[in-house]
Amino acid sequence: MSALARLLGDLSEALQQSRPQILPALRVPAGASARARLDIYCEGYFARLCETLRADYPAFALQLGEDFPALALAYSRTHPSRHPDLRHFGARFPDFLASGAIGPARRWRVQLARLERACSEAFDAADRVPLDADGLGALLAEGSAELGLVLHPSVRRLRLSWNVAALRADALQGRLLSPTRETPADWLVWRQGQRLHLRRLDGEEARLVRRLERGWSVSGLLMRIWRLHPSSAAGTQAFARQMEAWVRTGLVCAVPDTDSLPVR
Template sequence: MTALATLERRFLDHVLGGEAFPRTWCSQGLVDSDIGLSIYANAYHSRLREALEADHPVLSAYLGDTLWLKFCAGYTADHPSQVRSLRFFGSRVPDWLARNAPFSAHPVIAELAQFERALLDVFDAADAPRLDWAAMGPLDAQSWPTLRLRFHPSVRLLVLSTNAVEVWRALKDEEAPPAAAASNAAARLLWRDEERVTRFRPVVQAELAALAAVLIDEKDFSGLCERLACDHPADSVPAMAIGFLRQWFDEGVICALATDYSAAPQDHG
């Protein structure tokens, strides 16, 4: 290891709270070297806390000052910044909160962070043309079973187990949040609309099955119907499936479609 590499490594160790940087390696100027090194270390941690709070303002409010500082210190120690941009510094926050006490004892905390990160991802996602329901007009009856949809890049399906979204909404409105609780209806669909406004709404169980089929498992329309038929009478499935399709088109979350598995989805805009 070169002398410069050794110097850089020791300085980084000091900033991260590890091995102290040798005082004898410092040039003595107007500011004492110990004070100067402390300024660098404090600035590093302060900047990372600012980045986390910018990404998670509601989580910060929910935890309060003491727990927020505890979280920032623990997360930064376990996941020091590895990239030039701070945009992705907090990408592991939900997982860290779910695994580390005392936060892990309260699932709503990790899910609140998960929801805030999903909002960030939706806002930053790439753009793409959107199709409306008229794009379905040219399809003949034989094409429907193999119909495949491509969703807008901003679309996210978030399945939670708590009322984290209700907690987020209350704190966002500067109101007292509800008590944390388990929820069996906590799935949300998130997307960015044509005005670049982030939208989200609840997803009922039937639609969750349909979205999982096409978004996660990449099923065609026949596969979507088969998934719905597992929980609903067969004669109700076609109307239910078409209703979901129409809603997705109306919300502007479909950007392309295809009717052949081997063909790439085509833009009909």
């Protein structure tokens, strides 16, 4: 290992683990303290990480209040930043909370953190052209049963049993809402253009979306909906309504045929 690589490694350990091996290598003016100067640098480094985590989890930080910096410090000690892009720093924060590394976590806090992480991932996800109204019209007119459907790459599904969506919405307006239990349900987070969507799914749509996560043919989706209705005409109308709702919000994408699906 070169002297420079060793020096940089010592600096990294000093910042992330408060190890003082680097102190003899620091050059400071006469009468100045190397330890004090390193402490200032360390404090600035962790303050930046704390603000990054706060930006990624604003509702969580608002709920935790003055206790958030200490939690952010504990997280950064356990999961040091390893990527030059700070967007990746907070990726493991929900799992860190759920692991009990700092003691039993309140379930609503874990769910709130998972929701905020899903929002970040949805916003940063790869883009793909969603199925549009013209494409849907052609699909319905031509009976393209072998057309494949997949969810937009930004879609994230969560199972929530607390009012964390409302907590997040109020926090973005600077308001603090009390956590309350709700009936467990699936929620979707996704991006349409630069707009983030968040909504709760009813039971049947949740089952359809879970199946769409693996890809589905139009014929498979239609047959599923038919089975839930007393006649094929009613099922076809329900299928059209569901597809129109998904298309309107950019939720689904088309693939040329069912051979393109990850799972048929």
